[in-house]
Amino acid sequence: MSARGMLTVVGTAVGGLIGWNAPPPPDPDCVRELLAELGMRVGDSDAELTEAVRLFQARTGLQIDGVAGPRTVHLLTRYAMRRRSHRLELAAWPGSPARDHGPHPIAA
Numbered sequence: 001m002s003a004r005g006m007l008t009v010v011g012t013a014v015g016g017l018i019g020w021n022a023p024p025p026p027d028p029d030c031v032r033e034l035l036a037e038l039g040m041r042v043g044d045s046d047a048e049l050t051e052a053v054r055l056f057q058a059r060t061g062l063q064i065d066g067v068a069g070p071r072t073v074h075l076l077t078r079y080a081m082r083r084r085s086h087r088l089e090l091a092a093w094p095g096s097p098a099r100d101h102g103p104h105p106i107a108a
Helices: 003-017 028-037 046-060 070-092
Strands: none
Touching: 028 046, 028 070, 046 070
16 A cells, blocks of 8 residues: 555544544545455455455454444554564564575574
């Protein structure tokens, strides 16, 4: 997801959390990207997206309504950013598959 797309989603979520007038619903493609970042593959239909949002809400203890409202989008964004950060840290770790340049110096 682009930085602009991420900021749009985060802005929508924050606006809803702090009580601004009802924010517009997030772009379904952005919600699909966030779910994919968490390892949840979602099909193209609205029904599949709604079911994936319900599953995410159930896993995170949110109200299960299938709507990607401000709280759901906030948590989706937060967890996606954490997962991306974790993957980058793993890739930077010596000996990780993403950075395998030979044997680890300590293991030799």
